[in-house]
Amino acid sequence: MLSPEMPCDEVLRQQILDDNELVDTPADAYLDTLVRVVREVFGVKTVLISLIDHDRQWFKSRIGLEITETPRTISFCAHAILGTQPFIVEDTHNDLRFHDNPVVINNPQIRFYAGQPLLSEEGQPLGTLCMIDPEPRQLTAKQLRLFVDMAVLVEGYLKLRHVSAQTAKLREALSREQRKTMLDPLTQLWNRAGLNHFLLKQEQQADELGLHLGVLFCDLDHFKRINDQYGHAAGDQVLWETARRINAAVRPQDIVTRSGGEEFVVLLQVHDEQELLHIAERIRNTLSKEPIELDEQQLSLTISIGAALRTPSETPNEAMNRADQALYQAKGNGRNRVELAS
Ligand SMILES: Nc1nc2c(ncn2[C@@H]2O[C@H](COP(=O)(O)OP(=O)(O)OP(=O)(O)O)[C@@H](O)[C@H]2O)c(=O)[nH]1
Structure with missing residues (x-):
């Protein structure tokens, strides 16, 4: 060689x-x-x-x-x-x-x-x-x-x-070594450490721009079945493709993270709930509209999404918790749907 x-x-x-x-x-x-x-x-x-x-x-x-x-x-x-x-x-x-x-x-x-x-x-x-x-x-x-x-x-x-x-902006905020520790190797999205880092940044920036922090908790439906039926490697491919699709469905300034397992959290700056729900629907659609093609088979998948718009009186973490609760509701209400946090 x-x-x-x-x-x-x-x-x-x-x-x-x-x-x-x-x-x-x-x-x-x-x-x-x-x-x-x-x-x-x-x-x-x-x-x-x-x-x-x-x-x-x-x-x-x-x-x-x-x-x-x-x-x-x-x-x-x-x-x-x-x-x-x-x-x-x-x-x-x-x-x-x-x-x-x-x-x-x-x-x-x-x-x-x-x-x-x-x-x-x-x-x-x-x-x-x-x-x-x-x-x-x-x-x-x-x-x-x-x-x-x-x-x-x-x-x-x-x-x-x-x-x-x-x-x-990114250069100002993070050194290369920091960035490295904040990336998920499978999907090349920000990981949980990245999510924590960008949560405060997005909130501050939303305030400066007169916008609101929006949080979307997105979780693949019945993902365990994919692993069980087609193996862990196929599951990984599905996660990778899901990451691609979510990233393509949001805007360049939105932060897409893989917070763990088959859960993806998106941080956005939006004018109102309508705008947040519109993007959430785009993500839901991008998963359900076309099956994911693996080497040997095509898999039809859906995703459930919990959405929360931060209220002036709550911390970003409280908004995250509400989005998580809304996701739980979306699962309970039949999956493949977006629920807005109350
Ligand atoms: N292939 C693969 N699987 C993972 C990874 N991380 C977590 N998982 C699997 O994701 C599955 C999550 O299953 P559950 O939490 O039961 O959820 P679910 O089957 O998606 O069901 P619902 O969320 O209720 O619709 C588990 O089987 C985990 O082993 C990963 O990095 N790769």
Whole structure:
């Protein structure tokens, strides 16, 4: 196996990657949509947006792969960032650089790889958009152009994101080490520690903007049956897809967290109950309208939601408790429904 070389200006590259505040950040609905589209268009098993960090590659977005990172020494993308053109390995078994790589011999048993470097504004490669398949493949010239175009879209999005006010706000609020401890590895959403952190922030910001803190407690219905019937790994895939769908149903400024198990808490700033209920219905709908596709089967799922709008006299935690109670009611009243806390 040939381990990747270090780019000649690695120190600068790493610094720019750090400045971009991309590594160890929560899932992004737009990038998740894009990797899904690429997978559909090319019919490959896995599509990743991989960032090459000090000694690992970390996946900012992924579909068709369960892990969140691998060591840099075995990373195909770490090879891809050494050039500017697409890096293609049509069949790893015929390639001396990769045939005995652990990710070729073991899961995900890569046979085909295509990676296009993603450059920062300064022209430094941060990582790649890449496609992986367990079967050997060739891309036509037209497909190759399309793949590069997709990478241009990712690159453009990352550049815009870098300058967005939201990133600046996040940077002020949390160091990278703090962020790392607040992410749920399965869904790449904020975990319970993240929820606690953002609860007060969202409340303060809502006050400043003359809005109200809204809380949604969302809990998959009869999730235990999925685990029992299809196994824990299928359950994990369902949780991952649920996270994607909730994230896509809310607005960029809303905070989506996985507070534990199959429960997701969303923190929002809203004008009134109507607005809160409207978003809650969107989340409920996004789960029930289409089955979740696993490798072997399609699963129809629903979600119950408890909603609470913080009143001026209560603490954010009290609003959370009321949302939790409302969720309990939603379950009791037949599930697949939204209940507003009294
Ligand atoms: N696959 C997987 N399962 C999990 C995870 N965390 C919790 N669970 C499972 O989630 C299930 C939750 O089950 P219950 O609390 O009984 O709820 P439910 O079956 O969804 O039923 P209702 O909420 O009443 O509709 C349990 O079987 C847990 O083992 C996880 O990270 N992965």
